Amino acid sequence: MEQPAFILEELKQFVINDAPPTVYYIPEFISADEESHLLQQVYKSPKTKWTQLSGRRLQNWGGLPHPKGMLAEKIPDWLQVYCEKISSLGAFSGKTANHVLVNEYKQGEGIMPHEDGPLYHPTVTTISLGSHTLLDFYTPISRLDGDAPQTEESRFLFSLLVKPRSLLILQDEMYQRLLHGIQPCDQDTMTDKVVNLSAAGALLGETLTRDTRVSLTIRHVPKVMKAKLILGRK
């Protein structure tokens, strides 16, 4: 059922105005009890659910997104609760999230700048557990001939501080145009490039030391394959 658009009104107070459209940052979206319960569930999952990548490991829930459609799998209740809670805020234009990535970053790990791409409804929502991190944003590589090679440093725009238990929602230009990544480092110093400092309750010049961070990346995959039930049919 379509959610009325006015539910997004509630989120308006959480918009980060110093970032391009649109960033919502909601501190303490979940309680400390919910955080430890979620971490327990993540670490209780079968070892086979983990995929080790260079610099992080991840669990995929809900199916593998594919251009031809995702073969949907049931999301366990401990994650489904949050899919529904976030969707009820209107984050996915009335649709319900059906895909969750669990990423685990040990101290000093990160993720290369990337786009989340066209297989998702263009909204990404992230719950952080266990540690803060800095999410960095970059302009895309310009493909104009004759341009000087662009370094990651020259494409860097600004960062968002995401604290444990927060919910981050990125839409519009933040999803569709900019790239995001996490530097593989142990500590983050808060500069004026961190555009949500006050919303995240941090101080300019403060240095935060990272610990293991687990993030829940909750999204909606619009294209889902309908499994054909051919049993008993000609």
Ligand SMILES: O=C(O)CCC(=O)C(=O)O
């Ligand atoms: O851990 C995060 O907050 C970012 C994860 C991410 O960008 C992704 O899985 O695509």
Ligand SMILES: [Fe+2]
């Ligand atoms: Fe991403």
